[in-house]
Amino acid sequence: MTDTLALLPHTLPRCQNARLALFAIRRMGAHGLNDACAAHSIFTSFGQDFRRPLMLLRALMADLAAHAGGTIAIAPCCCARMTSAEAALLSILQRIETEPVQAQFLMSDLLGIRRVEGPLMAAAAVTAAFADAGRPIAA
Numbered sequence: 286m287t288d289t290l291a292l293l294p295h296t297l298p299r300c301q302n303a304r305l306a307l308f309a310i311r312r313m314g315a316h317g318l319n320d321a322c323a324a325h326s327i328f329t330s331f332g333q334d335f336r337r338p339l340m341l342l343r344a345l346m347a348d349l350a351a352h353a354g355g356t357i358a359i360a361p362c363c364c365a366r367m368t369s370a371e372a373a374l375l376s377i378l379q380r381i382e383t384e385p386v387q388a389q390f391l392m393s394d395l396l397g398i399r400r401v402e403g404p405l406m407a408a409a410a411v412t413a414a415f416a417d418a419g420r421p422i423a424a
Contacts, residue, residue, distance in 0.1 A: 292360075293360055293366035293368055294369060295366060295369065295371070295372040296365075297367060298375060299424075300422060302415055302423065303379070303422045303423065303424075305327070305330055305420070306342070306415065306422055307367070307371060307375060308326055309326060309327055309339075310346065310374065311361070312326075312362055313342065315359065315361070315362070318346055318347060322362075323339075327339045327342070330420065331418050334418050337414045337417075338414040338418060338420075342411055344407050345404065345408055345410075345411050348404040349374075349396070352396050352401070353395075353397065354396055355397050357395065373391050373395045374408075376391055377391050377395070378408055378411060378412050378422045379422055381408050381409045382412060382413075382416075385405075388405065389405055392408065
């Protein structure tokens with residue numbers, strides 16, 4: 286049990302929109318950007334306006350993969366807890382609009398690099414797409 290808590294120290298977010306984003310991130314991280322389950326979950330949640338959040342999540346994941354200085358730990362989709370990297374990414378999505386400096390520091394720590402403007406803007410676009418569709422990512 287202590288091994289699990291060491292690897293997965295954070296509980297899942299209460300916000301259903303944050304859980305949706307986490308599910309899609311986990312699926313795309315494990316199965317690729319064109320994962321059908323991730324696309325289906327976004328489609329069923331957003332309805333006919335699914336394209337923007339889906340494409341922006343794909344862009345975010347591609348930016349994270351391209352810029353990461355190391356591996357970013359993600360848990361399996363069925364896991365009821367989060368890794369520190371997943372918690373940091375959700376915190377970035379939650380803070381990008383209101384606390385951009387903190388979000389930048391978190392992104393820099395997550396990726397292990399100093400210049401994080403590209404992935405940070407992708408995260409801001411994802412957050413805006415969710416909020417514009419009436420599904421803001423909250424804590």
